[in-house]
Amino acid sequence: MTLVFASGALALSASLSLGTYFSARHLLVEQRERTALRQAFTDAALVRDRLLTPGSEGSEVLGSIAPATGAVMYLHRGDTWYSSSLDRPRQDVTDVVVRTVDAGSAGLAWTDLTDPHAIVVGVPLPAVGASYYEVSVAEELAATLRTLAWALVVCAALTTAGGALLGRAASRRVLQPLGAVAGAAVQVSAGDLKTRLDETSDPDLAVLVGAFNHMVDALHERIERDARFAADVSHELRTPLTTLTTSLGVLQGVPDLSAGASSAVQLMATELARFRRALEDLLILGRLDAGAGEGETVTVGARELVRQALQASRRPPNLLSTGEGTHEPPVDPLLDVDRRQLLRALINLFQNADLHGGGLTGVAVDAVDDHVEIRVRDEGPGVPAQDRERIFERFARAGGAKEGTGSGLGLSIVARTAANHGGDVWCSDVHDRGGAEFVLRLPRSGASGTAG
Numbered sequence: 529m530t531l532v533f534a535s536g537a538l539a540l541s542a543s544l545s546l547g548t549y550f551s552a553r554h555l556l557v558e559q560r561e562r563t564a565l566r567q568a569f570t571d572a573a574l575v576r577d578r579l580l581t582p583g584s585e586g587s588e589v590l591g592s593i594a595p596a597t598g599a600v601m602y603l604h605r606g607d608t609w610y611s612s613s614l615d616r617p618r619q620d621v622t623d624v625v626v627r628t629v630d631a632g633s634a635g636l637a638w639t640d641l642t643d644p645h646a647i648v649v650g651v652p653l654p655a656v657g658a659s660y661y662e663v664s665v666a667e668e669l670a671a672t673l674r675t676l677a678w679a680l681v682v683c684a685a686l687t688t689a690g691g692a693l694l695g696r697a698a699s700r701r702v703l704q705p706l707g708a709v710a711g712a713a714v715q716v717s718a719g720d721l722k723t724r725l726d727e728t729s730d731p732d733l734a735v736l737v738g739a740f741n742h743m744v745d746a747l748h749e750r751i752e753r754d755a756r757f758a759a760d761v762s763h764e765l766r767t768p769l770t771t772l773t774t775s776l777g778v779l780q781g782v783p784d785l786s787a788g789a790s791s792a793v794q795l796m797a798t799e800l801a802r803f804r805r806a807l808e809d810l811l812i813l814g815r816l817d818a819g820a821g822e823g824e825t826v827t828v829g830a831r832e833l834v835r836q837a838l839q840a841s842r843r844p845p846n847l848l849s850t851g852e853g854t855h856e857p858p859v860d861p862l863l864d865v866d867r868r869q870l871l872r873a874l875i876n877l878f879q880n881a882d883l884h885g886g887g888l889t890g891v892a893v894d895a896v897d898d899h900v901e902i903r904v905r906d907e908g909p910g911v912p913a914q915d916r917e918r919i920f921e922r923f924a925r926a927g928g929a930k931e932g933t934g935s936g937l938g939l940s941i942v943a944r945t946a947a948n949h950g951g952d953v954w955c956s957d958v959h960d961r962g963g964a965e966f967v968l969r970l971p972r973s974g975a976s977g978t979a980g
Contacts, residue, residue, distance in 0.1 A: 529699035530692055537691020538684065545680035553673055560669050561647060565636055567596050568649035568662040575603060579656040586610035586658070598665045605658035622661045625650035629659045639663075644670035705733050709740060721748040756814075765807055772800060809937035812872070813922070816944040826867055827973050829860030830893045830900045833867070837874035838891070849892045861895040862973035865949055870970075873945040874902070876938040877966050881906035885964050895972065899951070902968040910964045916955040946970065 571593060578589045586603045590612040595601050601612040602622055621641050628635030629650035636649050646665040653660055708725060715723040721744060725737045779785070779793050834848050863870075881888040885906025892903040911919060918924050920943040923936035939953075946953045951970035958965045 529702070530695040533695025533698065534688055534692035537694075538688040541684035541687035545684045549673075549677060549680055552676055556669055556672060560666055561636060564599075564647040564649055564662070564664045565634075567599070567664070568651060568660070569634075571595065571601060571662055572651035572653065572660040575601075575658075575660050576653045576656055579605075579653070579658060595662070596664065598667055600663045602661040602663065603658055604661070605656070621646065621663050622648055622650065624648050625661070626659075629661070705730070705736070709736065712740065712744075716744055716747070721751065769800070769804060769807060773804070776800060806937065809941060812941055813937060813944060816869070816941065816948060824866075825864055827862050827864050828867060830863050830895075830902060830970075831860045833863065833865070833870055834874060834891050834893060834902060837871050837878065840871060841875045841878050843878060843888065847888060847891050849890055861893070861900045863900060863970055864973045865970065869945050869948070873942045873968065874904075876942050877904040877968065880938055880966070881908075881964075884908060889963065898972050900970050900972050902970070904966045904968070905958055905963055907963045910957050910962060911955050919955065920953065942966075942968065 574593050575589055578584055578592065579586070586605050586608065587610050590601050590603055590610055593601065593612070595612055603610040604622075621639050624637040624639050625635035625648050629652050632652050632654070634649070634651045636647065638645050639648050642663070642665050644666055646663050649662045649664075651660045651662075705728070712723045712725055724741050724744060728734055728737055776793065776797055780797065785793065831848060835845055838845055838847060878888050881904060885908030887907055888904065889907045890905045892905070894901045894903065920939045922940045924939075943953050946968060949970055951968065953966065953968050956965050956967065957963075
């Protein structure tokens, strides 16, 4: 749109400038020709009258007449040419009108033998047997036309720039609602289902705004309905699961079971425990998807949070290092988090390292600008590049030494928890010694840190 406005302004201003220039040029040239013709006839009459005086010479006559500024007078009498200027000989400037004058008529023409061009006027003087020529260099006309041309070029450039600015403003005005829609769509895609477009009085945009808000409402309702359904199903399964667990415990206490029955009971116990973990994880995901908090948001140090997660999962505290690549003072960077959710996410990362990564080897906390990165490392074979995004999907597995022992939801809970806190999680390789590294990135609190 900016280009169209600029092109239109350029075409309009160029057309008007060209029309103005050629109209003004035609008018000024005509006016200059009339002035030159009138001056030449006046000077020719003076030359004729003085040549009628007995004994007068051509050079004396031209010397006694003061020509107009920028004009040179020439007199042709017999076979002799006379000029009023010693600096500008005749050359061929009068050739453009010589034939007309020799035919007995006055002539006017332009010559390009001078710079700038000049008007040549020739007047026959039959009474004295001579021809008079006056050459007027159009310096003032050339200067005027040059000034006019530059003025029109500047005006055309300013008009084009104005058209471009107008097009830019118009395009921004037209695209501003679409920008708002795009921004709202980005927020919705990021999980902020509370985003809505403001109502507008523009009838053309009202339909778009209404349709977008209705779409988000329907999407929000669908997600909430699915989350409620999953939570309800999981909750309904808890009662029979509790009954089965109790009954299975009774069976495990029977002393005289056969070897086959004992093996079957043990297998049932293992699968039932796995089913319980999957059910609990589904309930957790349902609450996370619904955005339900499990406690108040508190400000806590990132390293302190990692220490608590290590203690809760019965792991040695020396697995926590101070981090790498940071030049900040030895302070514990603060986070504003739901403590219970973050502890569970960290424990899930620790368990994932045990189940699929050969065991947890270390946890590092780095303060990077306005974020905190918690790095969980293992000593396994690493995660293939093509699986590094898929493993955060629900029920997705990328293999490991203990395949099938997890619910397939642990990393999904970590990803959902990170998203609910405005953060992110990803997987990469530990290049120096192998293994995988899971990075949990969370926004840093604006408060000052405390000693770590």
